[in-house]
Amino acid sequence: MRTTPNVSVDVVLLSLHQGKLQVALHRRARGPFQDCLALPGGYVHVDKDGSIEATAYRVLKQKTGLQPRYLEQLRTFAGPQRDPRGWSVAISHVALMPYEELRQAGDEVFHFHDVDGLPDLAFDHAEQIREAVRRVCNKASYSTLPCWLLPELFTLTQLQRTYEQIFGETVSRSTFRSRLGIKVAEAHPGESADQADILLATDQFQGGSQRPARLFRVNQLSLFKRACW
Amino acid sequence: MRTTPNVSVDVVLLSLHQGKLQVALHRRARGPFQDCLALPGGYVHVDKDGSIEATAYRVLKQKTGLQPRYLEQLRTFAGPQRDPRGWSVAISHVALMPYEELRQAGDEVFHFHDVDGLPDLAFDHAEQIREAVRRVCNKASYSTLPCWLLPELFTLTQLQRTYEQIFGETVSRSTFRSRLGIKVAEAHPGESADQADILLATDQFQGGSQRPARLFRVNQLSLFKRACW
DNA sequence: ACTCTTAGTTGAACTTTGCAACTATCTGAG
DNA sequence: CTCAGATAGTTGCAAAGTTCAACTAAGAGT
Numbered sequence: 001m002r003t004t005p006n007v008s009v010d011v012v013l014l015s016l017h018q019g020k021l022q023v024a025l026h027r028r029a030r031g032p033f034q035d036c037l038a039l040p041g042g043y044v045h046v047d048k049d050g051s052i053e054a055t056a057y058r059v060l061k062q063k064t065g066l067q068p069r070y071l072e073q074l075r076t077f078a079g080p081q082r083d084p085r086g087w088s089v090a091i092s093h094v095a096l097m098p099y100e101e102l103r104q105a106g107d108e109v110f111h112f113h114d115v116d117g118l119p120d121l122a123f124d125h126a127e128q129i130r131e132a133v134r135r136v137c138n139k140a141s142y143s144t145l146p147c148w149l150l151p152e153l154f155t156l157t158q159l160q161r162t163y164e165q166i167f168g169e170t171v172s173r174s175t176f177r178s179r180l181g182i183k184v185a186e187a188h189p190g191e192s193a194d195q196a197d198i199l200l201a202t203d204q205f206q207g208g209s210q211r212p213a214r215l216f217r218v219n220q221l222s223l224f225k226r227a228c229w
Numbered sequence: 230m231r232t233t234p235n236v237s238v239d240v241v242l243l244s245l246h247q248g249k250l251q252v253a254l255h256r257r258a259r260g261p262f263q264d265c266l267a268l269p270g271g272y273v274h275v276d277k278d279g280s281i282e283a284t285a286y287r288v289l290k291q292k293t294g295l296q297p298r299y300l301e302q303l304r305t306f307a308g309p310q311r312d313p314r315g316w317s318v319a320i321s322h323v324a325l326m327p328y329e330e331l332r333q334a335g336d337e338v339f340h341f342h343d344v345d346g347l348p349d350l351a352f353d354h355a356e357q358i359r360e361a362v363r364r365v366c367n368k369a370s371y372s373t374l375p376c377w378l379l380p381e382l383f384t385l386t387q388l389q390r391t392y393e394q395i396f397g398e399t400v401s402r403s404t405f406r407s408r409l410g411i412k413v414a415e416a417h418p419g420e421s422a423d424q425a426d427i428l429l430a431t432d433q434f435q436g437g438s439q440r441p442a443r444l445f446r447v448n449q450l451s452l453f454k455r456a457c458w
Numbered sequence: 459a460c461t462c463t464t465a466g467t468t469g470a471a472c473t474t475t476g477c478a479a480c481t482a483t484c485t486g487a488g
Numbered sequence: 489c490t491c492a493g494a495t496a497g498t499t500g501c502a503a504a505g506t507t508c509a510a511c512t513a514a515g516a517g518t
Contacts, residue, residue, distance in 0.1 A: 003275050003276075004233055004235055004236055004272075004273070004275070005236050005275055006233055007233055007234050007236060007318055043233075044233070044307075044318075046232050046234055046309070046315070047232075049309075049316075050308065050309065051307065051308045073304055075302055076281065076302065076305045076320050078236075078280070078281045078320070079279065079280045079281065080275070080278075080279065087273070087275035087278075089236055089273075089281075089318065089320070091305050091307070091318070155496090156496085157495080157496080172475090172477070173477095173497095174475085174476060174478090174498095175475070175477090177498095178474085178475075179475095207483095207484065207485090208484085208485085208494085208495075209484070209485045209486075209493095209494075209495090210483075210484055210493085210494045210495035210496075211482065211483040211484045211485095211494080211495055211497080212483075212484065212495095212496080213495075213497090214496085225455060225456060225457045225474095226454060226456070226474090226475090227452070228454045384465090385465085385466090386464080386465080401506095401508070402466095402508095403506085403508070403509090404506070404507060404508090406466085407505085407507085408506095411466090436514095436515065436516090437463090437515085437516085438462090438463075438515070438516045438517075439463045439464040439465075439514075439515055439516075440464055440465045440466080440513065440514040440515050440516095441514075441515065442465055442466090443466090454505095455505095
């Protein structure tokens with residue numbers, strides 16, 4: 001019989017906390033890289049997994065009990081060196097979640113670490129995280145991807161802060177709003193749920209001790225015309 | 230022993246011919262989908278392949294005797310259904326080559342087909358091609374990717390035609406040139422091989438029976454600021 | 459020398475962007 | 489009740505970038 005590589009799925013679960021992108025890591029209980037920090041991951045179970053995404057969701061469910069709001073295949077990392085047990089294939093994914101949802105799951109198993117200044121990690125997980133962060137940062141520059149790091153309803157200022165934290169620099173308020181095609185005046189809620197609208201205005205507001213800010217909901221993953229801020 | 234899925238590598242090799250994107254296909258000699266058209270692909274050989282890219286290059290070398298000028302991982306297609314023999318993993322790649330180089334290899338084994346209007350293909354290869362074309366078209370809109378469909382040296386008009394054929398619509402000449410940041414006046418060859426330059430001007434010209442056009446070489450894969458034409 | 463054709467440049471109209479000043483709406487203190 | 493403070497949201501304009509068309513350049517063939 002021909003030998004075939006081991007196939008596993010890894011998930012780079014990212015969230016935004018304390019103004020930084022953070023990644024979910026756990027400490028390996030056994031096997032190679034014992035006691036080392038690692039990404040959540042697991043082997044494909046050919047008897048019960050109906051797809052790769054199913055494997056990714058199963059792994060996350062087992063470890064955290066939660067479903068991420070956003071999941072996307074990142075890239076497949078493979079080769080003879082990445083696992084001391086031999087040729088292996090890791091189908092890496094990026095997942096995004098608002099931090100509030102993660103807190104509810106408790107952090108007995110998982111801990112969140114800033115994506116920069118990480119300690120040594122198992123396998124090629126450091127490289128996977130680097131590439132995941134690059135993908136998110138890149139995609140944030142031309143799409144509404146960062147919306148999935150926030151709760152379902154959010155204010156424009158919250159979203160702007162999210163972009164700023166991903167980029168690590170401030171963005172102009174009017175640039176931000178025009179990039180998102182905000183035109184609240186006409187786009188009153190209940191009216192035309194326009195397919196072209198990037199964000200959907202709700203009729204709910206979030207009031208602090210100032211003028212309340214309108215809450216928005218993301219329509220779908222939309223792309224901007226420009227990719228630079 | 231735990232069962233593990235089969236792992237193979239597929240390559241969507243694209244080229245531009247007769248004003249259309251074309252894909253390399255061969256007819257399967259055996260196995261599932263016998264006599265069906267299929268992408269070049271093969272199993273990972275854990276004893277001789279040093280990486281996934283090595284597998285992809287080996288497969289192409291075996292079939293065509295050529296190295297593509299551009300190779301990039303596309304996405305991993307996996308699941309219990311795509312191969313009748315059971316759970317399988319196909320790490321799909323996109324490769325680009327100028328058509329002239331392909332002609333030299335002869336077409337006993339491979340044939341080129343327009344990417345639209347394809348007949349039934351083996352496995353999920355139709356989906357892989359759809360996604361590869363989408364990736365190329367998308368990446369063409371904001372990068373110099375199409376340069377790898379041309380010979381090493383090319384004229385601006387050739388490159389413009391390449392973009393137009395990928396998009397399926399004409400682009401304005403000045404839009405095209407300003408998007409590429411052409412400023413031949415200062416960028417005379419031999420001078421500053423500026424890292425920021427998208428294209429590098431050579432001092433060679435290609436003359437037809439009109440004014441000869443300067444030949445350019447691509448510097449590196451560069452990204453544009455705007456993503457729409 | 460003249461014409462035809464394609465290459466490459468220039469400049470002006472138009473559009474988009476980015477900043478700053480302005481108005482709006484809430485809370486809480488006096 | 490009013491006013492100050494704070495954040496939300498709008499508007500208008502200057503600067504920068506984009507697109508188009510008209511112009512010049514350079515070769516080949518007649």
